[in-house]
Amino acid sequence: MLCQDCGKKEAVVNLTQVIDDEKVILNLCRECAEKRGFRNPLEGVPFPLAEFLASMLSQTQAQKPGKQPNPVCSACGMSFSDFTQSGRLGCGNCYLTFRSQMDDLLRKVHGSTQHRGKFPQATGDVMKPLREERKLQDELKKAIQDEDFEKAAQIRDKLKTLTKKI
Amino acid sequence: MDAKVSGLMFEEMAKKPAVWLSGEGSNSQVVLSSRVRLARNIANTPFPSRADTDAKERIISFAKTAVEKSPELSRGTFLICSQLDDLDRSFLVERHLVSVEFTACHDLSALLIGEEENVSVMFNEEDHLRIQALASGLEIREAFRLADHVDDELSKFLQFAFDSSFGYLTSCPTNTGTGMRASVLIHLPGLALTREIEKVISQISKLGLVVRGFYGEGSDVWGNLFQVSNQTTLGRSEEDIVESLERVTRQIIEYEESARSRMFSEAKDQIEDKIWRAYGILKYARALTSEEVLNMLSALRLGIGMGVISTVSLSQINEVLALSQPAHLQKYFKKRMEPGERDRVRAELVRSKLE
Numbered sequence: 001m002l003c004q005d006c007g008k009k010e011a012v013v014n015l016t017q018v019i020d021d022e023k024v025i026l027n028l029c030r031e032c033a034e035k036r037g038f039r040n041p042l043e044g045v046p047f048p049l050a051e052f053l054a055s056m057l058s059q060t061q062a063q064k065p066g067k068q069p070n071p072v073c074s075a076c077g078m079s080f081s082d083f084t085q086s087g088r089l090g091c092g093n094c095y096l097t098f099r100s101q102m103d104d105l106l107r108k109v110h111g112s113t114q115h116r117g118k119f120p121q122a123t124g125d126v127m128k129p130l131r132e133e134r135k136l137q138d139e140l141k142k143a144i145q146d147e148d149f150e151k152a153a154q155i156r157d158k159l160k161t162l163t164k165k166i
Numbered sequence: 167m168d169a170k171v172s173g174l175m176f177e178e179m180a181k182k183p184a185v186w187l188s189g190e191g192s193n194s195q196v197v198l199s200s201r202v203r204l205a206r207n208i209a210n211t212p213f214p215s216r217a218d219t220d221a222k223e224r225i226i227s228f229a230k231t232a233v234e235k236s237p238e239l240s241r242g243t244f245l246i247c248s249q250l251d252d253l254d255r256s257f258l259v260e261r262h263l264v265s266v267e268f269t270a271c272h273d274l275s276a277l278l279i280g281e282e283e284n285v286s287v288m289f290n291e292e293d294h295l296r297i298q299a300l301a302s303g304l305e306i307r308e309a310f311r312l313a314d315h316v317d318d319e320l321s322k323f324l325q326f327a328f329d330s331s332f333g334y335l336t337s338c339p340t341n342t343g344t345g346m347r348a349s350v351l352i353h354l355p356g357l358a359l360t361r362e363i364e365k366v367i368s369q370i371s372k373l374g375l376v377v378r379g380f381y382g383e384g385s386d387v388w389g390n391l392f393q394v395s396n397q398t399t400l401g402r403s404e405e406d407i408v409e410s411l412e413r414v415t416r417q418i419i420e421y422e423e424s425a426r427s428r429m430f431s432e433a434k435d436q437i438e439d440k441i442w443r444a445y446g447i448l449k450y451a452r453a454l455t456s457e458e459v460l461n462m463l464s465a466l467r468l469g470i471g472m473g474v475i476s477t478v479s480l481s482q483i484n485e486v487l488a489l490s491q492p493a494h495l496q497k498y499f500k501k502r503m504e505p506g507e508r509d510r511v512r513a514e515l516v517r518s519k520l521e
Contacts, residue, residue: 076212088292090216092209092327092335095342105339106332112401115333117344118314121321 003029005036073097133162172249176257180497183488184261184300185284189481191303195471196419198351198391198484199302201262202309202408204317205336205345206295207327213337214290222274222290229289232323233278239319241281247271253502256493262300264288285316292337293345295320304415306348306408314404333400343400348411351380352418355390355468356425359437363392366421374398375414389460394418430472441469445478448486448516453509459490459516478520486519 003011009029028036072079078090080098089095095102106113116134136159143152186199207213208228212221226246233239247268250258255269263279263286271291278287288296297320299312327335333343341347357363367377380391394415396407429437444465448454454462467483469475489498490512496502499511 075210076216078216086215087339088215088337089213089335089339091212092207092329095329095332095335102332102339106342106400109340110343110398110400112343112398114331114401115329115343116401116406117333117346117403118317119330120326120328120334121318 001027003027003032005029005032071097133159136162172243172245173251173254175243176254177497177500179261179283180257180489180494183485184263185282186262186300186302187484187488188302189479189484191301191305191308193416193419194303195467195480196353196422197304197415198353199262199300200304200306200309200348200350201298201300202306202313202346202348203296203298204313204334205293205341205347206297206317206320206324206334207336208294209325209327211294211327214292214294215337217290219274225290225294226274226276228324229276229278229287229295232320235323236319239278239280239316242285243279245277245279246273247275247277248273250277253493253496257497260488260491260493263298265291265296267291280316285312287316287320293341295324304350304412304419306350306412306415310346310348310404310408341399343398344402344404344407346399346404346407347395348407349393349395350411350415352392352394352415352422353390353464353467354392354418354422355464356422356429357418358390360425360429362421362425366418370394370414370418371397373410373414375411388457389464391460391464426468426472437468437472438474441465441472441474445469445475445520449520450517451513453506454490454513454516455509456490456492456512459486459512463487482519486516489515489519 001011003009004027006029009031011027012030013026013028013033026033026036070079070081073090073094074097075093076090078094080101083089083094083098089098103113114134116138136155140152140155140159143149143155186201191197191200208225211217211225214222214225217225230244233242233244250271252269255264255271258264258277259266259269261283263283264277265288268275268277268288268291274290276289278289280286284301285297285299287298297313297316299309299316301309301312329335334341334345336342336345354363354366357366370377374397376395376397378393378395380388380393394411396411399407402410444462448459448462448466451458463483463486466475466478467480470478470480470483488494492505492508495508495512495515498515503511
């Protein structure tokens with residue numbers, strides 16, 4: 001089989017990925033695979049997911065020409081189409097500029113758009129009630145799953161008090 | 167610190183294997199090491215791939231100041247990348263203190279190596295900061311505790327790019343959220359030899375974890391070593407990630423153990439022969455490549471685990487594993503060597519260490 005990018009050399013990299021029931025098959029020669037960011041494992045590439053996503057995003061965009069907005073980050077000047085080329089964002093503000101696209105992408109990659117982990121120490125005190133609220137919501141969900149309704153009621157009361165504070 | 171001093175420091179370091187290869191920690195027969203890395207960026211500054219020289223210099227100077235202000239971190243070693251030659255960089259990769267990507271680093275990248283060598287921070291790699299901690303054996307929790315502590319310490323002096331919904335903001339969206347990648351380096355000869363590894367890999371990928379072989383040249387996995395790590399970083403807490411990786415690793419260990427006992431009940435003679443042959447080659451060969459050593463050590467490690475060999479210890483094996491790597495070998499003997507010479511010197515070193 002010939003490489004689908006250059007159409008000249010033999011395809012040696014075959015990749016299939018299914019995301020949201022959408023199947024993408026790539027058959028590439030070594031050079032074109034490298035151009036897309038799939039490099040030899042020896043070079044220690046951690047995971048070509050970012051490049052792959054970028055190529056997926058640009059493919060989706062190419063299918064709908066003219067319909068996609070192309071917002072530009074006011075802080076670093078990166079446009080959304082720049083991002084789909086490189087798979088890397090330019091700065092923290094890009095996440096806010098591309099918020100709706102990032103919501104979609106992050107849900108595809110992680111199955112979630114809501115951080116449940118650590119908060120930085122410096123902002124820790126301000127964010128503490130918010131973090132506590134999230135923790136309690138998780139606990140409440142678990143208590144209901146476990147059918148521990150007494151515990152669930154206790155957590156709900158705690159949540160009420162906390163929400164008043166926030 | 168100038169280039170000569172850091173070179174000497176590495177020669178000193180090369181005399182013994184890294185802490186994470188001490189052979190201590192739980193399940194260290196099967197799990198070589200646990201690692202946790204946290205990706206962080208400084209707020210209101212372009213990520214390294216988009217930062218200009220000024221911004222990168224600013225990051226390095228922020229980082230340096232933060233490290234100097236922290237009584238604990240200031241006891242570590244802060245190195246600017248330009249102080250490191252290619253051999254130094256390979257040495258650091260072999261020691262798992264930096265990523266392979268970091269070897270292509272420039273004057274505007276820097277590295278902090280913790281006092282105990284179990285933590286390191288890369289500055290201006292893919293993200294402004296990559297905090298990393300290592301522990302010997304199945305000790306993901308301990309690795310996380312170490313990395314988390316360095317993160318807390320640095321966040322006293324640095325404001326990180328953070329969003330209450332998206333979490334820590336990283337250059338690549340695959341790291342957004344906790345910015346955390348936890349992994350174990352695990353030795354699975356039983357599953358590899360019984361060809362059950364593919365089944366295990368496909369099972370694990372359904373659990374949101376990734377398994378990768380430790381590849382050398384070509385597609386063969388070297389030394390039956392695999393790395394298992396979390397794939398997603400957003401929507402789960404750090405504790406959650408640690409807990410699930412630990413649980414799955416314990417399951418893999420169980421599969422591995424049952425594969426080994428099956429293998430021994432079905433083909434004891436062949437397996438024992440393989441182990442003793444490997445021992446023989448390591449003890450008497452006059453030239454050994456890194457790949458050969460890694461594969462022979464895998465058989466030897468299996469031999470120790472199954473009680474076939476008792477004259478060699480796990481810590482001896484780990485020492486050989488560390489020191490026989492190309493850059494370690496050259497640092498250990500304090501001279502640059504071509505591959506051919508390295509193979510001879512490597513065989514000599516392995517012989518002496520297995521006496």
